[in-house]
Amino acid sequence: NINQVGYRTDAEKIAVFRDVTDQTEFKVVNADTKEAVYTGKLENKKENSTADEINWTGDFSSVKTAGKYYISCEGLDDSYTFEIGGKVYSDLIEDSVRMLYLQRCGVEIEDEKFGHAACHTKEATIYGTSDKIDVCGGWHDAGDYGRYVVPAAKTIADLLYAYQAAPDLYGDNTNIPESGNGVPDILDEARFELEWMMKMQASDGGAYHKVSCETFPGYVMPTKETAPLIVTPVSSTATADFCASMALAAEFYEKYDKDFAKKCMDAAEKSWAWLEANPDFLFTNPKDIVTGDYGDKTDKDERYWAAVQMYRATGDQKYISGVSKAYTGLDWSTVGDYGNIAILTMKGADKNSDLYKKAYSAVISQADSMVKTINDSSYGSALTKYNWGSNMTIANAGIILGLANELTGQESYFNAANSELGYLLGINPVGTCFVSGYGTVSPEHPHHRPSMVVGHAMKGMLAGGVNQNLEDSAAKAYCRDLPAAKCYIDNSESYSTNEITIYWNSPLTYLLSLTEKAASS
Ligand code: 9MR
Ligand code: ZN
Secondary structure: OOOOOOEEOOOOOEEEEEOOOOOOEEEEEEOOOOOEEEEEEEEEEEEEOOOOEEEEEEEOOOOOOOEEEEEEOOOOOOOOOEEEEOOOOHHHHHHHHHHHHHOEOOOOEOOOOOOEOOOOOOOEEEOOOOOEEOOOOOEOOEOOOOEEHHHHHHHHHHHHHHHHHOHHHOOOOOOOOOOOOOOOHHHHHHHHHHHHHHHOEOOOOOEEOEEEOOOOOOOOOHHHOOOOOEEOOEEHHHHHHHHHHHHHHHHHHOOOOHHHHHHHHHHHHHHHHHHHHOOOOOOOOOOOOOOOOOOOOOOHHHHHHHHHHHHHHHOOHHHHOOOOOOOOOOOOOOOHHHHHHHHHOOOOOOOOOHHHHHHHHHHHHHHHHHHHHHHHOOOOOOOOOOOOOHHHHHHHHHHHHHHHHHHHOOHHHHHHHHHHHHHHOOOOOOOOOOEOOOOOOOOOOOEOHHHHHHOOOOOOOEEOOOOOOOOOHHHHHHHOOOOHHHOOOOOOOOHHHHEEEHHHHHHHHHHHHHHHHHHHO
């Protein structure tokens, strides 16, 4: 199993072998000339109990000449052909963001295959009232067309921090309507979501949790989902995430549009006031709206992120006066590490402050334990358990490792971050590159309504990936006899393994940013 999208010229290069009997060697073969350019040893024999395999690895890091290659090993099938090169991830980075354009709601989408007229343009009713508001805009969350503030905030954070990590990677010509306007397209794309989020702010400063219809639609294009839209009540998680996103955004748009930056900051302050006025807020989703829950047991980590982000935006200590510990998580439900990233990458951060030190040790201790797990795993995976959206968790681990590398300059963190990228792009027990349209074998039947209607997968979407809990009928049918790390099925009915979301794509973008930057420095 190889990284199907390719290896950077100077990076560590690993292939994983299974079904090895008495072989001890492998060869790297030039795909054009069929000449072996390198012979290496199979090493690191490991039993992988989650994949129920015995694996070996082959290290061919010393092959540094750009070109197309495959791996051959006597008695085994040849690997897929892969590339070694300086810019193997450029298209992937661009498409990982352009996918968000194709998820836009409320506006006409221009695309040869996935274009459509403006969808979801009617006003929405606020749950339990007859009040109507305009919440047009934003991205469809996933394979469904709901729009939810909590996962939106994760996506925004990933995009803006991806841009912060390596601004040079992001151009102004990725074929979105704003291309050529002098603002990097990734910021234009994020702004599209931010403007929608602003519409989700209630007059008291709180953020409504979500807008969707009462149930999920059939397998139709977004324009065909015409049931009434309902905005569900304010939640403290959505409000804190909103606050953090707006405070972060204010920083990035200052250079391009001062008025917009100010609007972001005003919205952030208003939501902060709501958080202060509602310290013990409990929220449960109305049960009669069966779309995505994005519920939570605690809002402490969201409040931590908001506090740190407000401090970073204003320099005012008052925001962090109540902070006593660093929280963790880059999930939609645990977001503490965004607070840690905010302080650790803040310009002029006081490295001796309690806040900085706690954030630093939270990140490094997670990274250290991830490195251990990755080194113990024959596929270089940071996970020992695979839940819904495991590919996001893998990408999130890569982000923590990339950050640890940035903070310490230690190569072991960089290699581990690259392992997570390798896992996502093909070095995994199911031999799949999890990004549609990339690599040799990738999702062709994602649970993504536009792709299902059009009849083939939109390009550049990261599937949720392996989920050992078998939470849909296709997974139950096709994966029931499989070992945990192989519970994935490229079937459009498998929403628990093969759906796509905006917040699974965005950590891939961020991970790519961090590793590209580290590779070039
Ligand atoms: O990503 C979410 C995952 O962590 C949860 O386990 C799962 C079940 O609650 O929901 C996932 O989110 C889905 C959301 O509820 C609706 N839109 C599609 C999302 C991805 O499957
Ligand atoms: Zn829509």
